[in-house]
Amino acid sequence: MNHSINKQYLPRQVETAAQQYWQDHQSFKAKEDSDREKFYCLSMFPYPSGHLHMGHVRNYTIGDVISRYHRMLGRNVLQPMGWDAFGLPAENAAIQNQVAPARWTYANIDYMRKQLKQLGFAYDWDREIATCHPDYYRWEQWFFTRLISKGLVYKKEAEVNWDPVDQTVLANEQVVDGRGWRSGALVERRRIPQWFIRITAYAQELLDDLEKLQGWPEQVKTMQANWIGRSEGIELEFGVADQSDPRYARLSVYTTRPDTLMGVTYVAVATQHPLAQLAAAHNPALATFIEQQSHVKVAEADMATMEKLGMDTGLKAVHPVSGRQVPIYVANFVLTSYGSGAVMSVPAHDQRDWEFARKYNLEIRQVICPIGNTATPDLSKAAFTGKGILINSGQFDGLDFDAAFSALEAYLHQNNKGRRQVNFRLRDWGVSRQRYWGTPIPVINCNKCGTVPVPDGDLPVILPENVEFDATGSPLKKMPEFFQVDCPQCGGSAERETDTFDTFMESSWYYARFACRDFSSGMLDQRTDYWLPVDQYIGGIEHAILHLLYARFFHKLMRDEGLVTSDEPFTRLLTQGMVLKDGSKMSKSKGNTVDPLALIEKYGADTVRMFTMFAAPPDQSLEWSDSSVEGCYRFLKRLWRIVAEHQPKKLPRLSQKSLNETQKQLRFKTHSTLEKVTDDYGRRQTFNTAIAASMELVNAVSRFQETHDSDLDKAIVTEALSVVVLMLAPVVPHFSHELWFYLGNEKPVIDTPWPQADTEALQRSTVLIVLQVNGKLRGKVEVDNSLDNIALEKLALNHDSVQRYISNTRVQRVIVVPGKLVNIVVSA
């Protein structure tokens, strides 16, 4: 084993050689092997926007570190990579640069793939997927037609942002201060027919199965549960008085607070509610008001923060219990898409209703009295929103929330005016996009047969890639050769759907396709049974709700189609924080980006990888620092020199007892660090502390070397450095690849098992005890670890550093925490 080594750390040479070795040996090609435990590690695939940014580097380094660690644990690892290739930015680039979205996208993919390869990620590139390729999206189209046949898909009208100048639908992101970002025109809400997938049919299961996700962060599960938003309430009906049209005799509302029903003083309906439209037909002022409210973009945040405005319709609702008539208002904050588009308003016990009532001088009627609190709430200051005892509620007076709920439910049920209802905040998934660069929706509209799914044999519906592109909507709508087709059912002339799918469709099942991406006669094959579910998924926290919920939903749809056998797609989830510079998110528009390529050229991939792992724990945001990158480079140079100048010696079989104290200490440090780092990589996934601990061990080796250079000393150093090189191998794989050979090993570091701590080296006979007086640190003492609590207490009380604080006091209590501390509680 005569591995020569350059005394200087030359990252470019080292990295080229290691990458060449991996390529020659096809080290990362993943093969199904039922005899071996698999580990599927997946990082969220990138949108090919042009070049990698630091967020990608961080995401993919985390994934690579976890993959390489599990490989060392002996698992059969699959780590694939692909491209979330459809999306809006390609269309914007097309308009700006006169380049077709397809060409732009493929060029970006080529460039970014090169960057990923330079970073040395252990991907099986044979499984690469680009979602814009028909081999991929054809199965999405096929699956959608399956969902149609199962009744899990339907078409309905839904609102979009319409730019009246560019004559195009705008994404929420493209509406800035209520205006189209290119034209500057005031946006309008427009209702158009769109396709929806019934995610609400799975709402309960999506909620219940969160419990199965033991490997997910609590915060993500909480956010998803709140998003699904299950509530139990009552759906009840008000009558409508003075109505001229018998179709609108009833007004349905949903409430989770039926106990406040007798406090209703008005009813609010959405601007698009039939009653609002009915009233507006005879009321020009109301029509104007409704028209004005239509210039707000279709985003919940805008709806919720805008000034709450309303107008009396002149219509009256009839209370289902008291028969009292209350005004019906149109209110801009009532959501058309949630519940029935109408809400009963109880200003005394709901803050938003209270504010609205104050503004429009509507009655505030208290019907709930706080329990165990004689002070009546001051309803001139705010609503009282807590639960309590009913008052001013006639026959329901004196009941508490639960009793009132039951009593009112029974009353409304008997009178056929309401029933118990479970509601979800979650809305069905609108998948239609009026855009070009996406998967064509595989549906044909025929005047005779209605909507007809494209038959299996005619799939895929291929998106034409050579197109002229401008700002006025999808080019597909101007391509008769695309949309003029014969109806598959009657053969008559028909029109192909020109809308495309939401790109969340592609990212909802790519993880499954990676298991069998070359399968050409179906969506998924048997190989998914081996690889799924994904053992570790890594991606940005910004995907905590939408992407992760859609993917969970899609997995259940595929399960119910018999394509996968598991209930959930991702066993363990790590949500990575953002990369910031000067306190804000790195972005092109802010001009604070750092080019990974320039850094790799200057320091090498290993330094860049190490910095992203060392600077912060993976789930926190990471503050960019040039000098800290420099520091990582310095550490690698220093460690390289220490190893290269060291003469490796094999550690003889020895008894720990034959070592001197310093030798014992270094071996203790080596093996205790190994235990800690193993825990950091595996359970904790705090790679920053794993690196810090490794640095500490290197510092200990340096100090040890100053006074020790016998053959046995060198062997102990060899052991320590070998452990360091193995522990750092997942983070700096090229660096470790080279040094591992130098340390006298024949097998490459990637095929070397993760080391195990030597329990004998971890034995200690003493322990450090902290001495406190009244909780304040007053001393430390190293004691034999066989001392019992009584001996510890005695020793603490007599210790000099304690004595001076307790001499003129009375000892009240002594708290002994074995192996940790003694706290003496005294009073003057």
Place this chain on the structure above:
RNA sequence: GCCAGCGUGGUGGAAUUGGUAGACACGAUGGAUUCAAAAUCCAUUGCCUUCACGGGCGUGGCGGUUCGAGUCCGCCCGCUGGUACCA
């Protein structure tokens, strides 16, 4: 607005189950080496106070629980992500 996080030295962060606050780095200061510089190495480095020994304060703010709180609870402030057509 609503949901979920986060807030610790000059900076990034550590403190894993309520038990030594500031590990490991960066930066800074001083020194060694050098003709000089780079590189490297050594020392110091939370704040206030003291000649020194030492003492006091200190984890966004206010309060609480506890022998003991960065950690648990309540309220408040600030920042970040998401908010269904950015991905």
